[in-house]
Amino acid sequence: MSNTRIRPDIRDFEPYVAGRSIDEIKAAYQLTSVIKLASNENPLGTSPVVQDVICKNASLAFRYAQAGNPVLRKALAEHLGIADTCIVCGNGSDEIIDLLIRVMARPGVDNVVAFDPCFSMYKVQSKLCGVAFRQAPLNRDFSFSWDGLLQIMDERTRIVFVTNPDNPSGYAAPASEILDLARRIPEQATLVVDEAYIDFSDPLETYSMLRLFENASNIVLLRTFSKLFGLAGLRLGYGIMPPDLADYLMRTRPPFSVNILAEKAGIAAINDTPFIEATRTTVLKGKEQLVRGMEACGCKVYPSQANFLLVKPPVDPARVCDALLRKGIIVRPLGSYGLDDCFRVSVGNAEENERFLHALGEVVHGS
Template sequence: MSDLRTVRPEIPDFEKYHAGMAIEEIQERYGLGKVIKLASNENPLGTSPVVQQVLKQNAGLAFRYAQAGTPRLHAAIAEHLGLPVSRIVAGNGSDEIIDLLVRIKARPGQDNIIAFDPCFSMYKLQAKLCGVELRQAKLKPDFSFPWDDLLALADENTAICFVTTPDNPSGFTPKASELEALARALPPQCLLVIDEAYMDFAQPLEEYSLLPRLNEFENVAILRTFSKMYGLAGLRLGYGILPEWLADYCLRVKLPFSVNVLAEMAGIAALSDTVYIEATRKVVSEGREQLTRGFQSMGCKVHPSMANFLLIDLPAGASHDAKGLFQALLERGIIIRPLSSYNLPESLRVSVGDASENRALLDVMKEILGS
């Protein structure tokens, strides 16, 4: 008799995704009224007032299905980027696009995917779930990219090369010329997927992104998200800028209503709110500088970042290690991100907050590390 609980052999080895801790969770655990969350790289300004108004006005439409294929959102993104709409595929976060690309491009048990180590956990998860080998090249000690090591992993069965820039969790951002060299050096069947979830914070864009020159490369796809710069993490909205043939395949097989009707409206509104976008860019830029100065004054090592977060290492001989500092901050109502899941147990990642949140973190850290 067959066992109903029989599943594919890869499944029992999976572990649950460990996201940044929620504000409500910490409030309940420690009996706190106010909690500052600097753990998940969310927008420090919250949701755009323009988007909030659109959501309020259209909340009554939540009973409706979105139009299949989200054509209005696709058109808005294409106009925003100055690209053909035939290259755009929106999804339930850029995670959905990653899932689609792995399932469409990589043949289970035959192809492989290459990436750096550490990397975004979704690359690992989807490769494993789809039965595709993931090969990884270790980052350099300063978190810069060893391109030759990555290329050495590629062969005639390499279907996808994932590169995140600015990288998570370090914030390291290579020049676009380096990405160009990589795109030209990969095997002809390999798709270079550049995950630009944080690229909106890197300036000037043309120095770091291949997007302005995307038409020169047939083997490059770019991923973007509305979760960071646009403050829509809770609505789950992202998109891929893909070769037209690949976008066509994605739209054939993706779930037809994975982008809900309110998320589509919010995304269109968010693209138009240039005041909010510029305010976010200013707050993040100034906040990075504020936190960098503060951490360095305590003897912490701060890794250069062009994203909306910083990777820090505590000074030698500090009164707390990374795990201890994380716990001490939790008890005082401040959430940052430990990095044991990235195999970086002695490092911490801090999202950039607004000026008052950043100051609160620095003051409490100084108190803890000085005790």
């Protein structure tokens, strides 16, 4: 197709850069076993309880889910202690990001702001919607420069994205700081706090905005089932927001974007308390294991409230990532985030973490 049929602002579109898959690495390096520590997935996999629910409901795959997912929204409302009128479910939290931009920002007029680096979908979806995207640099230690963020806002700023805990650093700001930011942004703007990794923060009550978001009328929270609940492959997320905004998103979102198996799996997942607790315990202990091991290899490891760690190795990160791939271990290079001197590693289970540390030691020490 001639590119004259494509919108001019889309012709140089840079897509989201996904991590490499296990099958891809097996084929590329003729490996039989690969550990993936690149995509911040649940180290315990998918709950057996949820797997059972998916299997029992597989025969319903020919059915459409109920429009609006009222049963899932009610279950989430009870789980979170909020009204179901505040919840919008989507095909991953990516869909909620897209809907917020489409509903709130005028193409060619308004702008969206975020930190740099940040989750790249904010930029991807803004550009796809024809909305200007602005970024303010993080502080050198990856903490949030609130004043820097405020300086790039103006009367046409409609959405302010803050990821807390942040990706790829794992840094998290106390909820009280974020509430203060919400009170300082322009009157017409909405603060969208992406809490994809909030369940791994410790203590949770210090960082989660859940109990504070109603203290300001301009706050939206994003949540996902991809991390704590182990449902990344089913694509399920949701937003928590003022009921009037939720109503507009419900009017405009595709009616069946959340499939029927994802909905049933999500309801089962939030009720599987033993799996939730086991996941948190595995991640918190695993982070300690990884930090000790990587620091022993001479790496600088940044503090993290998420289920991953940002790492600056003592040798060339590109060489480290490539050498690890050849040993069957996938970590995340960060060139797409502008962090060429670092890589990101997800917390695995104890055996995966140990295998990674052993391989990292061999790479760093040249053996």
